[in-house]
Amino acid sequence: MTINRKDKNKLNENEYIVAVHAWIINSKKEILITQRSLNQNRGGKWEDTHGGLKSGESSIQGMQRELKEELGLEIEEKELRLVKTLKRKNVFRDCYIIYKDISIDSIKFNDNEVMDCKYVSIDEFKEIIKSGESTFTDFSQTIFNYIDINNL
Secondary structure (H helix, E strand, C coil): CCCCCCHHHHCCCCCCCEEEEEEEEECCEEEEEECCCCCCCCCCCEEEEEEEECCCHHHHHHHHHHHHHHHCCCCCCCCEEEEEEEEECCEEEEEEECCCCCHHHCCCCCCCCCCEEEECCCCHHHHHHHHHHHHHHHHCCHHCCCCCCCCC
16 A cells, blocks of 8 residues: 555554655765755755655665655665664654765756755754754754764
8 A cells, every 4th residue: 555645644553654864974974965945845944865665665775766866866775874763653764874975066956856955064954953944843853863973
């Protein structure tokens, strides 16, 4: 059965959907964040690369597809490091980190979901959240609550 993400609140107690999130961290310990297109829900806000799995996809396949669709990136399975699976209500969220130096110039916005991207330090990211410029309302909602970026 395929469920539209807008219908996730209609799921029964024992029904779930799976979402995937990717955080790309470069050798300077900067995080790649993307800005949602203005025609999207929460347009103009900064966030990680993420999306829901399609029927029959594994978590890794879904993450690779989202990175290709949103950023034009071909990421190999071995580059995806699953660091945490979060469960909130009826959604399991597989959170991946990719340690890779990716040039901003190599990124292509393919699906009109993303209009910009940039690298930021962890402190800059916290400020973006604090200012309300992010889809996250609190730093504790991010994967960085579970890892220490300074020791990566």
